[in-house]
Amino acid sequence: MRTTTRILKYELHNVVRSRAVLVYTLLLFLLTDVLFRFGGDGARVVISLLNVVLLLVPLVSVVFGTMYVYGAREFTELLLAQPVGRGSLFAGLYLGLALPLGGAFLVGVGLPFIIHARPEAALLLPLALLLIAGLLLTLVFTAVAVLLAILFDDRAKGLGGAILIWLGCAVLYDGLVLLLITLFRNYPLERPVLALTMLNPIDLGRVLLLLQFDTAALMGYTGAVFERFFGTSVGRVTVLGVLVVQATVPLLLASRVFRRKDF
C-alpha cells in the first residue's frame, strides 16, 4: 500500500503535466462554457452534454489509456526490477492514469456549472448523475485500456482493440440491438432489451440520464418499462452498481495478467 502511494505520487505528477490531459480538460471546459453562453439553462446544458460525454469520455479514456500504458512499458520494467511487488505497481499504474482523467472530466465539466448555473434543486440530481456517469465511464474504459495494453505486446493490436471496443460500445451495439428488435418485433422485448442495455456501459449512461428528463415520454411503451425500472432510485443505484462491476471486471483481469506476465 505504501509503495502504491509512492508510485502513484509520481505517476500523477507525470500524467497531470501531459499535454493531452490538459487539452482534454480545456476541451470539456470550453464546450460546457459555450453551451451555457448560447443561452442554455442548467438542465438543457446537461442534455446537450450527454452525448458528448457518452462518446468523448470513453474514447479519450480508452485511447489515451492504452497509449499511456504502452509508453510506460520500459519504465514499468525498470520499476519491476526494483524491490516492489507487482500488485502495488499495478495499482499505482492504474490509479495514476484513471484519477487524472477522472479529475480532468470533473473539472472540465463541473467548473462551468459552478460559474454559470443558478443553484436550483431540480438541477442537482441530473448534474450529479452526469458527473458520476462520466466518472464511472472513465474508470470502465481506462480499465479496459490497461487490460488491452497488458494483454497485447503489439501496440498496433492493443490500440486497434481499444478503438474497436469503443466503436462497438458507442455505435455498433445499438445497431445490433435495433436489428434484434426489428427481427423479433412480434415478441415482447422490453425485458431482453433491458438486459442488453445492462451490458453496454455507454447505453447504461445514456438511459440513466435520459430518464431524468421528460424526453422519456417520447420512447413509448418501452420507455415506460424503462422508466419504471431506471427512473426509481433502486434502478439508478442498480445502474451505478453495474457500471462499477463493468470497471472492476477488466481491472481484476488486467491485474491477474500483469502479475503473471513475462516482460
Added chain:
Amino acid sequence: MTAAATVTPAVEFRSLCKRYGRVTALDAVGIQVAPGRITALVGPNGAGKSTLIKCLLGLVRPDEGSILLGGNALDGGWAYRRTIGYMPQAPSFPDNLTGREVVDMLRDVRGRGAATDEDLLEWFAESGALDRPVRGLSGGTRQKLNAAIAFLFRPTLIILDEPTAGLDPVASGILKDKIRRVRDGGATVVLSSHLMAELEELAEDLVFLVDGKVRYAGSIEGLKERAGESGLERAMAVLLRRGSV
C-alpha cells in the same frame, strides 16, 4: 567461474528453461557467476541474453530450473531485488518528470535511509539536466541517468545491458572506470555488450550463449588459450566454427 568451486557463486542458474510458444529462448542453461568479478554475457541477437537477465530480475518466469542468489533460491518474492542494480538497454522514463523526480521516485520506492552512491548522479547533474523534463534529454544524457540509477543504491550485484551504447567516448570511459571501482569494492557485475574490445578490456569471465544454449562459460583467458588465439574476437570466431570449446 571455473575457479569458483569453493566459493558460493554470486548467481547460479540451474538448468533454466524458457520457451515462448515454439521458440526456446533458454535451453537448460546452467551457469555460475563468480562473486566480485565482471562477467560478460555475449551471443548473437536472440541468443537468450535478455531473457536470462530478465529471469534473474523476476521480469520473466522460467518454465523450469532455478536461480540461486548467494546460495539462496529465488522463490517468487521481491525483497531480493534490494541488492540488485539494473541498467536496462533502452531507457525510457516518464516524459513529464525531471531527472531529479525520477531519482526521487526510485529513492521513495526503495525506501530512504539506506546508504547511496551519488557518484554518477553528480556526473549526470553536471550536464545541467537534473531539473529538465526527461522528454527533452538526448539519448546519451538519458543513458547517464540510467547508469546513475543502477549504481545509486550500492547494489552488490549490478546488471548492465549494453551500458555504453549511446555514450560518447568520454562518458563511456567514466562509466567503465565506475564499473571497475565497484568491482574492486566487492560487487559482482554482469554485463552484456556487442563490443568485443570493450569486453576484453573490462570483463574477466565470459558466458557465450547461442540459441538459448551455453557454448562457453569460464574465464576469458581460458577461452583464448583453448581457442589458441590472442584476441577475444578471433577466439569467439573459432568457438563458433567448432561448435564448442
